[in-house]
Amino acid sequence: MKLKYKNLLQHYSFYLGGDQPHVPWLERIRSVAGAFIGLMLVLTTAKFFGELSGLDEWLMASLGASALLVFALPGSPMAQPWAVIAGNTLSALVGIATIHLVSEPLIAMPLAASLSILGMFILRCLHPPAAAVALIAVLGHVMHYRYAFFPVMVDSILLVMAGALYSNLTGKCYPNKSGLSS
Template sequence: MRPSRKQLIKNLAFYLGGDQPFVSWLERIRSVFGAFLGLLLVITTAKFLGELGGTDEWLMASLGASALLVFALPQSPMAQPWAVIAGNTLSALAGISIFRFVNDPLLAMPLAASLSILGMFALRCLHPPAAAVALIVVLSQINHYQYAFFPVMVDSILLILAGTIYSNLTGKPYPNRPN
């Protein structure tokens, strides 16, 4: 039996985002504006702290992906403070360690990302953008452990603080409260 045109369109739509839940325009604007304000705060503060401390690295590149989770999906377990802060910091530590001990980048990159995922499973802090932190560390050839604490951990904390304030001011409880 041949599927109807309507069924083919429905199947195709599923693979082109048809499985995404509807989000009102008000919620979209709330999320986008929050991400903008939160990232602006984090970037400005991190740049100031970097200049104050004489540090060249003051921003982690995956922060935008973390902001999406914190501001657009604040109820997700992967957007909770422990997941964001510990996931990003642990992944930076894993990436730095692998970079220091594995000389082949083709092996170091997947090893750093996969070990960061293993660590996040172990510490119950799954945060998808954090796996990118491990890759970024290897690609950027960062070999000093200070990077895991500044900018990675500090940026993560600042993002969580901004997300907490913004979400609660706009009627979205964050972080999740235990039942």
């Protein structure tokens, strides 16, 4: 009977995160500390730039999701600089263009997200949080293309720079150079 419950638990553990790889506590702490430090640096710098330029918008809302990839999964293709910077910037541009062309949010939101995914496929810069950037632009009725460059592109660049500095200081290679030939 005990074996039956154990087998049942193992079988259904997939649905409760059983498919997630084991991550040692030291790596968890390294990732969490990196995300905290990196986000603090990015947000402080972006806020400073926003105040300096007189702009209220200095924060990209999906930055936390991008930070998860950059600091916890620095080897992922979706966490590499091109994916983060180009994916987020492109998606913001797509979201803004969509809100200019389609006034119905129930059509504009899925259209913006799906077109941003298509654009990321074409430019080879798949970055999952970027699809949220397109939705945020539509939901926020962002009408100025400047938003794609500041805060979205600037925040993305700052995050990648903070990720590279932190990862390399803590023994992780970022950006991942394994795909490059020597």
